[in-house]
Amino acid sequence: xxxxxxxxxxxxxxxxxxxxxxxxxxxxxxxxxxxxxxxxxxxxxxxxxxxxxxxxxxxxxxxxxxxxxxxxxxxxxxxxxxxxxxxxxxxxxxxxxxxxxxxxxxxxxxxxxxxxxxxxxxxxxxxxxxxxxxxxxxxxxxxxxxxxxxxxxxxxxxxxxxxxxxxxxxxxxxxxxxxxxxxxxxxxxxxxxxxxxxxxxxxxxxxxxxxxxxxxxxxxxxxxxxxxxxxxxxxxxxxxxxxxxxxxxxxxxxxxxxxxxxxxxxxxxxxxxxxxxxxxxxxxxxxxxxxxxxxxxxxxxxxxxxxxxxxxxxxxxxxxxxxxx
Amino acid sequence: xxxxxxxxxxxxxxxxxxxxxxxxxxxxxxxxxxxxxxxxxxxxxxxxxxxxxxxxxxxxxxxxxxxxxxxxxxxxxxxxxxxxxxxxxxxxxxxxxxxxxxxxxxxxxxxxxxxxxxxxxxxxxxxxxxxxxxxxxxxxxxxxxxxxxxxxxxxxxxxxxxxxxxxxxxxxxxxxxxxxxxxxxxxxxxxxxxxxxxxxxxxxxxxxxxxxxxxxxxxxxxxxxxxxxxxxxxxxxxxxxxxxxxxxxxxxxxxxxxxxxxxxxxxxxxxxxxxxxxxxxxxxxxxxxxxxxxxxxxxxxxxxxxxxxxxxxxxxxxxxxxxxxxxxxxxxxxxxxxxxxxxxxxxxxxxxxxxxxxxxxxxxxxxxxxxxxxxxxxxxxxxxxxxxxxxxxxxxxxxxxxxxxxxxxxxxxxxxxxxxxxxxxx
Amino acid sequence: xxxxxxxxxxxxxxxxxxxxxxxxxxxxxxxxxxxxxxxxxxxxxxxxxxxxxxxxxxxxxxxxxxxxxxxxxxxxxxxxxxxxxxxxxxxxxxxxxxxxxxxxxxxxxxxxxxxxxxxxxxxxxxxxxxxxxxxxxxxxxxxxxxxxxxxxxxxxxxxxxxxxxxxxxxxxxxxxxxxxxxxxxxxxxxxxxxxxxxxxxx
Numbered sequence: 001x002x003x004x005x006x007x008x009x010x011x012x013x014x015x016x017x018x019x020x021x022x023x024x025x026x027x028x029x030x031x032x033x034x035x036x037x038x039x040x041x042x043x044x045x046x047x048x049x050x051x052x053x054x055x056x057x058x059x060x061x062x063x064x065x066x067x068x069x070x071x072x073x074x075x076x077x078x079x080x081x082x083x084x085x086x087x088x089x090x091x092x093x094x095x096x097x098x099x100x101x102x103x104x105x106x107x108x109x110x111x112x113x114x115x116x117x118x119x120x121x122x123x124x125x126x127x128x129x130x131x132x133x134x135x136x137x138x139x140x141x142x143x144x145x146x147x148x149x150x151x152x153x154x155x156x157x158x159x160x161x162x163x164x165x166x167x168x169x170x171x172x173x174x175x176x177x178x179x180x181x182x183x184x185x186x187x188x189x190x191x192x193x194x195x196x197x198x199x200x201x202x203x204x205x206x207x208x209x210x211x212x213x214x215x216x217x218x219x220x221x222x223x224x225x226x227x228x229x230x231x232x233x234x235x236x237x238x239x240x241x242x243x244x245x246x247x248x249x250x251x252x253x254x255x256x257x258x259x260x261x262x263x264x265x266x267x268x269x270x271x272x273x274x275x276x277x278x279x280x281x282x283x284x285x286x287x288x289x290x291x292x293x294x295x296x297x298x299x300x301x302x303x304x305x306x307x308x309x310x311x312x313x314x315x316x317x318x319x320x321x322x323x324x325x
Numbered sequence: 326x327x328x329x330x331x332x333x334x335x336x337x338x339x340x341x342x343x344x345x346x347x348x349x350x351x352x353x354x355x356x357x358x359x360x361x362x363x364x365x366x367x368x369x370x371x372x373x374x375x376x377x378x379x380x381x382x383x384x385x386x387x388x389x390x391x392x393x394x395x396x397x398x399x400x401x402x403x404x405x406x407x408x409x410x411x412x413x414x415x416x417x418x419x420x421x422x423x424x425x426x427x428x429x430x431x432x433x434x435x436x437x438x439x440x441x442x443x444x445x446x447x448x449x450x451x452x453x454x455x456x457x458x459x460x461x462x463x464x465x466x467x468x469x470x471x472x473x474x475x476x477x478x479x480x481x482x483x484x485x486x487x488x489x490x491x492x493x494x495x496x497x498x499x500x501x502x503x504x505x506x507x508x509x510x511x512x513x514x515x516x517x518x519x520x521x522x523x524x525x526x527x528x529x530x531x532x533x534x535x536x537x538x539x540x541x542x543x544x545x546x547x548x549x550x551x552x553x554x555x556x557x558x559x560x561x562x563x564x565x566x567x568x569x570x571x572x573x574x575x576x577x578x579x580x581x582x583x584x585x586x587x588x589x590x591x592x593x594x595x596x597x598x599x600x601x602x603x604x605x606x607x608x609x610x611x612x613x614x615x616x617x618x619x620x621x622x623x624x625x626x627x628x629x630x631x632x633x634x635x636x637x638x639x640x641x642x643x644x645x646x647x648x649x650x651x652x653x654x655x656x657x658x659x660x661x662x663x664x665x666x667x668x669x670x671x672x673x674x675x676x677x678x679x680x681x682x683x684x685x686x687x688x689x690x691x692x693x694x695x696x697x698x699x700x701x702x703x704x705x706x707x708x709x710x711x712x713x714x715x716x717x718x719x720x721x722x723x724x725x726x727x728x729x730x731x732x733x734x735x736x737x738x739x740x741x742x743x744x745x746x747x748x749x750x751x
Numbered sequence: 752x753x754x755x756x757x758x759x760x761x762x763x764x765x766x767x768x769x770x771x772x773x774x775x776x777x778x779x780x781x782x783x784x785x786x787x788x789x790x791x792x793x794x795x796x797x798x799x800x801x802x803x804x805x806x807x808x809x810x811x812x813x814x815x816x817x818x819x820x821x822x823x824x825x826x827x828x829x830x831x832x833x834x835x836x837x838x839x840x841x842x843x844x845x846x847x848x849x850x851x852x853x854x855x856x857x858x859x860x861x862x863x864x865x866x867x868x869x870x871x872x873x874x875x876x877x878x879x880x881x882x883x884x885x886x887x888x889x890x891x892x893x894x895x896x897x898x899x900x901x902x903x904x905x906x907x908x909x910x911x912x913x914x915x916x917x918x919x920x921x922x923x924x925x926x927x928x929x930x931x932x933x934x935x936x937x938x939x940x941x942x943x944x945x946x947x948x949x950x951x952x953x
Contacts, residue, residue: 065445069456105912115903123937139373140941145680156681157603161940167933178680187527193464194449195456213449214372214442216382217464223527223679228379229442232371255371256442271910282931283906295911296902304903313526324898378943684943 069195070208070247081210082247089252093241100246102269104202110263111203111290111318112274113300114177117325118284121146121168121175128279129179132264133250134242136234143261144276145225146177179276180205180226180261181309181317188218188227197258203290203318204263206248212257219258223310224317227260263287290318331490334722339712345562353705360698363691364439372442374691381675381686385696386440388667392547393429393436393703394518395540395666397474399548400426401511402578408504414571420718421559422552423482424710426511429548430475432703439695463521470514477507486717491724515544528674530607533596539589540666545582546635547662549575550655557652559711564719573646579658580639587636590629607673610683615676618683625669631661821867833864850928861887861926888920 063084067073073081082099089097126144135141147159151172159176169175186205189197196212199205219227233255245251246266253259264274268287277285288295297320300306304322311317367374377384400422407419438444449455450468457465481503488495519540522531553575560567597605609615614622638644638654645651677683688696716722824843825831837857849857863869869878870887879887889896898904902915905923909915920926 069449120931120934121936122934123939126940127937139944141379142940145940147680155603156679157606157677159681161680161682162942164936164939166935168936169933187525190461191463191524193458193462193468194446195458196449211446211449212443213446215440215464216442217462217521219379219382220674221525221527225379225679229382230371231375231377231379232373268911271912273908273911278906278908280906281934283904286903288911292912296907299901300903315526324903325894373944380943 064210067210069211071198078247085247085251093236093238093252095241095243097243097245097251099251100244100266100269101248102246104200104204105269105271107289107291108202109290109318110182110268111288111297111320112182112263113286113297113304113306113320113322115284115286115324116174116176116321117323118282119146119175119177119280120282120284121148121163121170121173122281124279124281125177125276125285128275129261129264131240132242132267132275133261134234134236134245134252136230136253137237138235139231141228141230141234141259143226143228144177144179146175148173148175176321178224178309179319180222181224181315181319182261182263184316184318185314187221187223187313187315191217191221193217200248202269204248204265204268205260206262206265207258207260208248209251209253209257209259214256214258216258223313223315227258229258230255331724335713338716338722339709342712343562350705350708353701353708356697356701357705358698360695360701363694363698366691367439367695374689376687376689376692378684378686380678380682380684381672383440383671383675384686385668385688385692386436388671389696389699390433390436390440391518391540391670392663392667393433394471394515395544395662396548396551397426397429397433397471397478398511398515398541398544399552400478401508402545402549403552403575404504404508404511406574408501409508414568414574418556418565418567418571420482420485420714421556421565421711423478424714425548425552425555425707426478427475427482427710428703428707430471430478431706432699433471434475435699435702436696439699463517463524466517467514467521470510470517474507474510474514477503477510481507482714486714489720490717490722512541515540522670522674525674527679529604530674531670533593535589535593535596539586539593542582542586542589543662543666546579546586546632546658547666549579549582550635550658550662553579554652554655554659555707557648559715563711563715564721565715566719569646572651576639576645576651576654579655580636580645583632583636583639583658587632606677610676611669611673616683618676618685620685620687621668621672624664628661628664628669631657632665635661821862825867833859835859835864847927850930851926884926885920888926 061084063080067081068077070078078101082101085099086097089095089099123146126142126146129135129143130137133143135143145161147156147161148163148170149155149159151174154176163170163173182199182203182205184199184203186199189199189205193215194211194213197205197207197218214229216229219229230253234253236252241252242250244266246262246269249262249265264272264276267274273287274285277287286296286300288297290297292298300322301320304324306320306322308317308320375384400419403419403422438447441447450457450465452459457468459465459469481500484500485495516537519537522528523533523536526532553572556567556572559565593608597608606615610618611621611625613619635654635657638650638657644654672686676685825833837854852860861870863871863878866878869880870884871890872878873886873890885896885899889899895904899917899920902917905918907915907917924931
């Protein structure tokens with residue numbers, strides 16, 4: 001049976017379940033029942049299925065689904081993405097979020113130094129980071145892990161993460177916080193199958209949360225427990241969200257993607273210290289621009305004895321530990 | 326011989342069969358449905374329904390993925406004698422191994438998919454549209470080689486079977502390059518899978534040169550063992566003929582592969598125990614427990630016992646050629662390698678964690694159901710493929726005239742078999 | 752002169768007035784400015800206009816309200832004698848617990864004995880005012896002082912490439928008992944939700 005299609009032409013006598021359905025099928029069946037308003041069953045079912053499918057499909061967030069990797073987006077697309085995210089956050093958290101997308105400052109390469117002589121293990125840095133970076137409280141993610149060692153050893157297997165004495169520092173122990181080391185030769189970047197994580201020119205290793213497929217290969221590759229996975233939807237206390245965020249940093253994340261410390265990219269790209277640096281009560285944390293000869297970091301590297309964790313793995317961390325004495 | 330349209334005929338054959346067939350398919354469909362339901366639950370709640378944590382981010386799914394890549398790669402063990410050495414008994418039956426490889430590869434892809442946090446973002450892996458991080462990412466390479474091997478294993482048997490169905494001579498010049506390509510490719514899929522783990526300096530248990538050879542050795546044990554069992558089932562329930570000589574030759578391969586596997590295990594033990602560095606910790610965790618955590622110890626010791634027992638069974642000709650002990654050996658090997666290469670490889674890689682903690686892993690019910698569902702689906706696929714392939718292979722189903730016997734590379738000609746015994750069917 | 756009653760009274764009154772004037776003038780100084788040298792021979796130490804001092808303005812620490820110009824009570828012409836050797840049991844300043852350097856350091860190692868409104872002088876004789884007490888700390892704690900000048904010792908907040916705020920020694924350390932007391936740590940991390948087990952060693 002030869003059918004001629006007239007796109008868009010509809011029989012006015014019949015209700016059309018789906019826009020664009022073959023009108024001639026209806027006219028053909030209408031011809032068989034002139035004057036009747038009944039829709040042939042096959043047509044109705046096809047139309048209903050199509051309508052349901054279309055409804056389901058249009059309920060999906062198609063711009064989110066088709067969003068490209070952040071590095072491929074044009075400035076206009078970035079603005080659209082930010083607007084979409086802000087709408088999402090407004091709906092979810094009831095607050096207006098600022099989602100920056102600024103790039104690195106020219107001539108910067110960030111590095112961090114931690115005075116292992118000074119750290120008292122108070123964990124103020126841990127919780128400052130949790131607040132600043134909108135880390136989920138339950139399940140809990142903490143970028144900074146403070147390890148306690150007994151004097152005389154730096155054997156990680158003999159370290160203790162869950163110490164909870166009345167007072168710190170404790171006699172006979174010392175403390176070493178560990179977080180993402182922002183390696184210059186990062187194994188996590190090497191292994192990501194979709195390049196959802198990469199190293200920015202200012203040295204920060206970032207994750208595009210909207211591109212990550214959640215395979216967790218990078219977590220297997222990281223030697224420092226620097227990367228964490230959202231096994232379910234993150235839970236933030238509604239009254240304590242930090243609304244000053246960066247797209248590649250502390251904007252609220254979603255389930256099933258990987259996240260990590262970004263040296264507080266939302267702060268350092270505006271010239272401020274990371275939250276952990278400012279929180280440390282004894283000033284054990286130092287941060288600066290490796291390319292600036294007058295920076296604190298450079299002074300430390302020139303004048304203090306520094307070491308890096310697991311140097312033999314050649315990850316070239318930009319997180320130094322030093323002894324100030 | 327039936328002369329009927331291919332699709333309707335095949336469809337009919339798929340839904341018709343003896344009662345045991347219905348029971349079998351019914352059971353598999355039940356598993357698939359349960360698995361699907363569990364996976365929907367995983368999609369709804371997030372991966373928190375699994376037993377995975379940020380300390381052990383890979384578990385049951387990736388363990389099965391690793392094991393099944395080995396099974397798929399083992400098909401090459403039959404391709405080489407069949408096509409390169411023209412070894413008659415195996416040449417006749419290699420297509421079943423290829424179908425097994427197809428089922429295994431389908432399961433591999435399914436396991437990777439259910440392990441992804443965001444499977445809806447699968448398109449990020451497609452080069453051009455998304456980004457496939459080659460040559461840097463081994464997971465990227467794995468996707469390329471696994472899909473390529475799947476394509477090869479679909480192309481080659483389909484072409485040969487099609488020619489058999491049409492009762493035509495296959496064009497060797499066309500198909501032989503693909504067959505030859507599939508041999509190094511089979512080795513490569515499992516090597517790439519090994520390299521996924523091997524390249525991670527953060528995980529000293531995997532960061533050992535011995536990993537890729539061990540992978541291949543254990544794959545060449547488990548895959549052929551599965552094939553041996555499958556062949557016995559196929560020849561029991563169909564007119565497909567599999568000679569004992571072929572089966573015994575395969576078990577010889579298994580024996581040597583297991584010898585290599587055990588030797589490499591011994592080498593691993595020596596290196597870690599003698600050097601006695603921190604890198605001994607994962608091996609200690611696996612075989613003896615570490616700091617009181619020893620959930621895997623009974624499993625791996627069982628696996629080791631199974632492997633050694635199976636090796637001895639296959640070593641001694643009397644037990645190798647006795648079908649009771651042969652099948653026992655096959656089952657022991659499959660279970661032993663599944664433990665050793667599945668959970669026994671993945672979990673110790675994460676223990677101790679990079680900062681020294683020891684956290685274990687146990688799969689949840691959801692994970693187990695999804696795993697069973699995928700296994701059910703893979704076995705179901707294999708069953709259906711057999712339902713299509715075997716009748717073509719035995720010459721029951723052709724599209725040509727009955728007068729001209731099929732003269733194909735791997736179909737069995739009616740008449741006498743290679744050992745002179747009369748064949749059924751025809 | 753032989754004191755007749757009224758003359759002595761006038762002299763006493765004048766002395767009292769002078770003292771009161773000195774007292775008031777000292778108290779009237781707004782915090783942040785160097786104190787009036789007052790009667791006395793010392794030249795006040797002025798912090799050199801070093802580069803970093805100009806770039807990173809240091810918030811001056813206001814002196815505690817309890818502190819009085821020490822000259823009000825101490826000085827050669829006053830009643831109290833100068834104890835040149837350590838004497839246990841500081842008579843008046845009983846609220847100060849001295850726990851600095853054990854038995855190697857005591858009050859007059861930091862406070863100038865002759866000019867109690869100032870701290871000990873630098874090697875060229877210039878006395879150190881309380882507001883620049885870090886110069887005094889640096890005499891013994893040279894490495895820490897050098898580290899502090901470069902921002903390594905002590906906390907800095909603000910901008911890594913701009914204005915920073917940092918603290919003077921006495922803003923964090925009590926100069927009489929400088930060692931920090933241990934504090935209560937914040938809670939440890941939660942253990943992985945699965946499996947529910949204790950940490951890896953007792």
